[in-house]
Amino acid sequence: MAEPSPPVRSPEPVRLPDGREVRGRPLLPDSWRPLAAGRCELLATRCPRCAALTFPAAQICPRCWNRDALTAEAVPGPGTVYAISTVRTSEPGIEAPYRIGYADFAGGLRICGRFTGPEVDVNEAVDVVVAVLREEPEAPLLGWAFRKAAFPEPAIPEAALPKTGA
Ligand SMILES: [Zn+2]
Numbered sequence: 001m002a003e004p005s006p007p008v009r010s011p012e013p014v015r016l017p018d019g020r021e022v023r024g025r026p027l028l029p030d031s032w033r034p035l036a037a038g039r040c041e042l043l044a045t046r047c048p049r050c051a052a053l054t055f056p057a058a059q060i061c062p063r064c065w066n067r068d069a070l071t072a073e074a075v076p077g078p079g080t081v082y083a084i085s086t087v088r089t090s091e092p093g094i095e096a097p098y099r100i101g102y103a104d105f106a107g108g109l110r111i112c113g114r115f116t117g118p119e120v121d122v123n124e125a126v127d128v129v130v131a132v133l134r135e136e137p138e139a140p141l142l143g144w145a146f147r148k149a150a151f152p153e154p155a156i157p158e159a160a161l162p163k164t165g166a
Contacts, residue, residue, distance in 0.1 A: 014142060017117070017129045027133060027143035030072070031056035040128045040144045042075040044109060053107040075111075078125040078149040079103035082110055093134035093141075103146050117147040125149035 013021040017038030026032075032042050045054045047061035048069045055075065060067045084101035099115035103126050116131050131145035 014130050016131065017147065022132060022140060022142065024132065024140040024142040025136070025138070027141055028056045032128075032144045034130050038129050040130045042105070042111065042128055042144060043072045044075050044107065045070045046073045053109060055109050055111055075105050075107065075109060075128075077105065078127050079105045079111070079146060081120055081122050081124050081126055081146070084115060084120065084122065093136055101146075114143075114145040115147070116145040120146070120148040 013023040014034040015021050015036075015038050019038070030043065032040050035041050042055065043057055045057045045059075045061075046052075047054070047064065047066050048071070049066040050061060050064040052061055052063040053073065054062055057072060059070065061070065080103060082102040082104045084099055086097050086099050088097050090096040100113070101115060102110050102112055104110050113128075114131055114133060115126075116129065120126060125148075126146035127149045128144050129147045131143060132140045133143045133145075134141040
């Protein structure tokens with residue numbers, strides 16, 4: 001007779017942007033970690049041989065197949081919305097409508113994710129926050145989502161702006 005499946009991993013509760021604390025099952029736990037105030041840090045993998053940056057985190061570099069000394073690297077934010085779409089069909093544990101799409105990050109990473117919070121459009125800046133991605137009977141599926149940036153970076157770096165004054 002088969003062994004019963006192990007219980008759902010139940011890590012420390014994480015804080016959502018609305019202040020609620022939730023204990024759940026993390027999607028791709030090596031690829032993100034919760035920060036303070038419901039924010040979230042995405043973790044990519046850096047290959048020491050070819051310098052490729054990979055998301056989600058990987059044990060083998062998909063560019064050169066190296067598997068030695070890959071390191072986790074935080075993906076700096078904010079991201080920039082590349083594409084966004086509204087899904088109008090519910091599925092078990094996910095209530096429609098909801099928004100999903102891609103955001104671009106430094107290092108050439110284009111990352112798929114859910115969008116939460118106020119409306120946001122293509123080319124606008126987004127922060128990464130913790131979100132309940134799907135309600136499940138045993139524990140909610142937790143992961144990252146994109147939210148309109150609280151303090152968006154200027155579109156043009158300050159150093160490139162014309163100098164004012166004397
Ligand atoms: Zn590589």
